[in-house]
Amino acid sequence: MTLPSQTPGAFRHPARSAFPALTLLCAALLSGCGKSEEGKGQRPPPKVGFVVASPSEVPQPVTLGGRTVAFETSEVRPQVAGVIQRRLFTEGSYVQAGQPLFQVDPSLYRASVNQAQANLASARATADAAIAKARRYKPLADMEAVAAQDYTDAAAQARVARASIAQNAAALETARVNLRFTTVPAPISGRIGRALVTVGGLASMGQTTPLAIIQRTDPMFVDMQQSAADLTTLRRKLRTGGVDAGSTQVTLKFEDGSDYPLPGTVQFSEVTVNQDTGTVTLRARFPNPSGILLPGTFVNAMFNQAIETNAFLVPQQAVQRDFDGSAFVMLVGKDNKAARRKVVTARTYGASWVVTSGLARGDKVIVQGLNGLKQGAPIVPVPANTPQDPTKAPPGGGGAGGRGKGQGAAPKQGS
Structure with missing residues (x-):
């Protein structure tokens, strides 16, 4: 006897009947995952800020140690x-x-004046007699009443008497000068x-x-010492070009770090090198109406000794260092890709590096967004410090309180 449930075609295995449903479920899950991966996409290029390189005139400041020197110094010495x-x-x-x-004490010198005056009076009296005698002899000699030799001798005595007056007058003047020197x-x-x-x-x-020393301290000199090698290098650059002569205005800073309020000017530099120190002395002149500067004070003098005419000022954060210590910057290259270039940085000026080689006018130097930036990486360049729009979500991510484009909700289990 055959049961109805066991008739052919009436019996269905449980596993076979569940297989189509399981297949549909897996397909739905895979479809949801595929949509999720497609929504993520790849990270967009980073946005970087750049500045345009442009050559400019950059002062070359120098700080030199020096000593203050009195403008005039005189030792008071006696002359008698x-x-x-x-x-x-x-x-x-x-x-x-x-x-x-x-x-x-003027006693001796006053006596010398009195003696010189007496000698002068005696010489004048003698001269008067000699001159009168010569005058009397002249007509007598013309008439041959006296010998011509007698007249010649009288005239000579008159001239000697005049010379004696001049000698005694000079002696009197000397005595008076010595008396004044007392x-x-x-x-x-x-x-x-x-x-x-x-x-x-x-x-x-x-x-x-000396009896005493007098010093004139307004104005005041400052003698600075600079390496002869540095000065020679500067003069060579001035001859060959690339730098111009800087300003002669000098400022001073004291040992305690305070500044002298009045500027000075460089006057000249010595033409010889100190053999012991290998330095050359430069002299500056400062007004000193209040007497703040005292002779012999150690100071630091600062001035722009030259001006580089074709240098680039690059913000310090844009200059990076390689393993060998050489400097390089990242530029905005062709097709908006990062380009690495080595540069020569001579020194700093304010908050910037002074780049003397490696850059050209118009180069776009990246100064923001440098973290992890590599050669050839695609970038989105914008001028440095460009303000951000808070209403727009950042690239590749969701904004505050929402999700970015292409990033939907997580798929539910079994959808």
């Missing part, structure tokens, strides 16, 4: 010998040229130091110690 009777100035005060400073004046105007010889000391013309 004698005992110092009085000091006529206040130590450390400002004195004017010609102002009396010391008084030397009052020692200030040779220049300036600040006088302490008295190096006291009252009661003996002054002489040949003494090694």
Whole structure:
């Protein structure tokens, strides 16, 4: 007896009946995954900011150590010998040229003046007699009343007497000058130091110690030392071109880091090299109305010694270093691809590197978005510091509170 459920064609195996449903489910899952991968796509090129290279005139500053030097220095020395009777100035005060400073005992020199005056009076009296005698002899000699030789002798005595007057007048003038020198004046105007010889000391013309020292401190000199090699290199560049002479204006900085408020100017440089240090002295002149600068003070002088006429200023963040220490920058190349180029950086100026070789006018130097940037990588160049539009989502990613284009919701299980 055959059961109805066992009739041919009536029985279906469970696995065979589930296979078509499983196949449809897998196809749906694969279809959803394919759409998800297609939505992701590839990462778009990064956006980079660039600046356009342009040559400019870049000052070449230099800082040199130096010492302040008085504009004028004079040692007060006696011009006659004698005992110092009085000091006529206040130590450390400002004195004017010609102002009396010391008084030397004038007794001997006053006596010399009196003696010279007496000698001059005697010479004049003798001359008057000789001249009168010569005048009397002249007509007598013409009449041959006296011998011609007698007249010649009288005329000669008259001339000798005149010369004696001139000699004694010169001696009197010398005595008066020496008497005037007993009052020692200030040779220049300036600040006088302490008295190096006291009252009661003996002054002489040949003494090694001055009576005092006067220094004029307004204006003031600053003597700077620069390497002869650096100065030679600068002069060679000035001759061959590439750099121009810089400004002669100088600023000063003290040892404590403070700045001197008034600028100065470079006056000249020495023509000889110091054999011991290999340096050349440059001298600058500074106004010093308030007396802030004192002779002998160590200072740092800063000025633009030259100007590079064909240099490029590149922001420091754009210059990178290779393994060997050489510098390079990334440029916007053809077809908007990153290009690497080696450059020569001489020094820094402010927040930029001074590039002297490797760049040309119009090169687009990448200064933003350099992280991970490689040679030949596609980029989206924009001028540096271009403001971003907050209403647009960044490339390849979703904006705030939403998803980017091509990136949908995650597929549900079993869809």
